[in-house]
Amino acid sequence: MNINVENVLEVEQIPSVYESNNVDLRFVSKDLVNGLKIVQKDTAYIVGNLALSEGISPHKNINGAPDELDYKVLLKSGLLLGFHKIGNPITLTTGFPFSTFQLYKDQAREMLVGEHILEFDTATFSSGGKKKVVAEVDNAYVMPEAVSCALALRKLGTARGNFFVVSLGYGTFEAILSTEGGLVQRSSVSTFGLRYAVKLLEAELSKTYYLDLKNEHQIDTAFRNSFIFLNRKRVDLSDLKRKVLRQYYEDVVSPALRKAFDDNDFSKSSTMYLAGGGALYDELLDCFQEEFTDILDVKVPEDAAYLAAKGYCFNSLMANGGDKGRAMGLDIGNSTTVICTFKVES
Helix, strand or coil: CCCCCCCCEEEEEEECCEEECCCCCCCCCCCCCCCCEEEECCEEEEECHHHHHHCCCCECCCCCCCCCHHHHHHHHHHHHHHHHHHCCCEEEEEEECHHHHHHHHHHHHHHHCEEEEEEEECCCCCCCCEEEEEEEEEEEEEEEHHHHHHHHHHHCCCCCCCEEEEEECCCEEEEEEEECCEECHHHCEEEECCHHHHHHHHHHHHCCCCCCCCCHHHHHHHHHHCEEEECCEEEECHHHHHHHHHHHHHHHHHHHHHHHCCHHHHCCCCEEEEECHHHHCHHHHHHHHHHCCCCCEEECCCCHHHHHHHHHHHHHHHHCCCCCCCEEEEEECCCEEEEEEECCCC
């Protein structure tokens, strides 16, 4: 049974980057979301948009473990934003790609449950100073990202019956066949994400231009924007982007799908949903539609980039007995961190 969710889900997102910063930053952003400065073990870190505007080389590890600094800083940032939305207690669900899910799930759950002391600096967006709040996570759940995307599609009423889900993340590409009874484990696949294409573009660019020590996130941003400024010149990346995305599809995506899905799977469903940030690239959508013409109807949901976070939030809602005021989904992605809650009527 689907839940009536029209106009009740709220989503916040921040770039998944951070950098240590001991500068006294005052009135440099408009609000908390854009002015995140988090304290972790007596060291202050600027996070997300603030790291991009005030940092020198903001960064994040790819598919980091829960005990690594980047995960802890982004977790605190996500909890802080979620806390300001719904308060305490919080029922939290997050997840990992299939490739790291079994490895990290228990460790993550143990780390998530309990009280989290969140120290942050409000001077970045107000006349205040450092503050502390305590976020109480009463229950925490960890699930595979692609499974969460499928859950969101069902709960939002977008999909029913059997369907394929392809999650095009920055660090990981995943695909599953989702049925009313759950996923078909045999048909699940997890391999290289869009980072593969971004690295191809970086390698091609470096043959012609000096990239001026630009870090991975800066190259990824240029990739998404289809242009980059190099030596005070705007360089159009549209053609190169189209080329490397097709190469990524042909080298990574298509072979993985051929290995994962067989004729028996295609006989069970006629629809494929694309999720994740990569679903927003028309160049990739064209590749999928070309390969699956007359086989599958390939669709991109309107909220494709947020499906994992929404699925996590729905899982929290089901786990806590339907209390929207406590449910939270947190998707700590390699490119973007997404926080999803239900609107709470004041």
